[in-house]
Amino acid sequence: MTPTCSDALNPGFEVIDNLLPPDEFAAVWRSVQQLRYDTGGEWNKLWGLGDPMPAVSASTRAADRPLHDGLDGLVARIEACMRASALFDVPWADVLARVYLQPRGSRLGAHGDSRFAGSAVFYAHPAWQPDWGGELLFPEMPPPDGQRAGPLDGPLADGRQQAREALRGAGRFVAARPNRLVLIRRGVWHRTQRVDPDAGGHLRCAVAAFAVPG
Numbered sequence: 001m002t003p004t005c006s007d008a009l010n011p012g013f014e015v016i017d018n019l020l021p022p023d024e025f026a027a028v029w030r031s032v033q034q035l036r037y038d039t040g041g042e043w044n045k046l047w048g049l050g051d052p053m054p055a056v057s058a059s060t061r062a063a064d065r066p067l068h069d070g071l072d073g074l075v076a077r078i079e080a081c082m083r084a085s086a087l088f089d090v091p092w093a094d095v096l097a098r099v100y101l102q103p104r105g106s107r108l109g110a111h112g113d114s115r116f117a118g119s120a121v122f123y124a125h126p127a128w129q130p131d132w133g134g135e136l137l138f139p140e141m142p143p144p145d146g147q148r149a150g151p152l153d154g155p156l157a158d159g160r161q162q163a164r165e166a167l168r169g170a171g172r173f174v175a176a177r178p179n180r181l182v183l184i185r186r187g188v189w190h191r192t193q194r195v196d197p198d199a200g201g202h203l204r205c206a207v208a209a210f211a212v213p214g
């Protein structure tokens with residue numbers, strides 16, 4: 001599929017809109033509603049300790065499938081897009097995928113998913129408005145300074161990465177538009193804007209997929 005948007009200057013991500021035909025998209029939304037979600041698992045330090053925690057589905061790997069009818073087809077499509085993209089330029093063997101329901105008031109802290117060969121996120125909710133927040137942000141980062149990235153945001157952050165981000169103070173945002181796939185190169189810095197109270201009861205439903213090195 002041809003990306004509808006990519007960043008020519010800093011080719012760290014690609015956006016593919018209307019990934020699924022309408023009937024398949026509707027089937028994915030139904031499947032997402034039937035999954036089981038865990039809200040009390042181990043704390044993922046990229047989510048603020050004082051913020052509401054996301055509801056997370058079990059992870060799926062090729063060996064564990066089927067996860068659910070509809071979602072397996074989606075994961076296969078995401079995998080095909082990853083295989084076709086030049087962003088995924090280190091070898092990888094499998095895709096790990098899970099569904100996040102991100103509540104109002106929560107945000108995902110900055111990270112690079114560096115232990116994977118690249119990642120992708122697909123927005124499975126049927127509606128999303130600009131006022132509802134939850135944008136995926138790609139800050140422009142100065143070249144790496146050789147410091148190891150540790151826990152980067154939230155209560156355990158030491159502020160180094162935030163200081164680097166502040167040096168440029170600019171970047172790109174991608175709205176969580178329904179039926180949109182974002183492919184992200186390994187190590188490219190990203191985070192999400194907080195979901196706004198104006199989102200009301202609308203779920204921000206993201207299917208996150210990670211290319212697992214073989």
Ligand SMILES: O=C(O)CCC(=O)C(=O)O
Nearest residue numbers: 113121136190192206208
């Ligand atoms: O939900 C999003 O927009 C991004 C998700 C993400 O970056 C991740 O799960 O690693």
Ligand SMILES: [Fe+2]
Nearest residue numbers: 111113119190
């Ligand atoms: Fe990520």
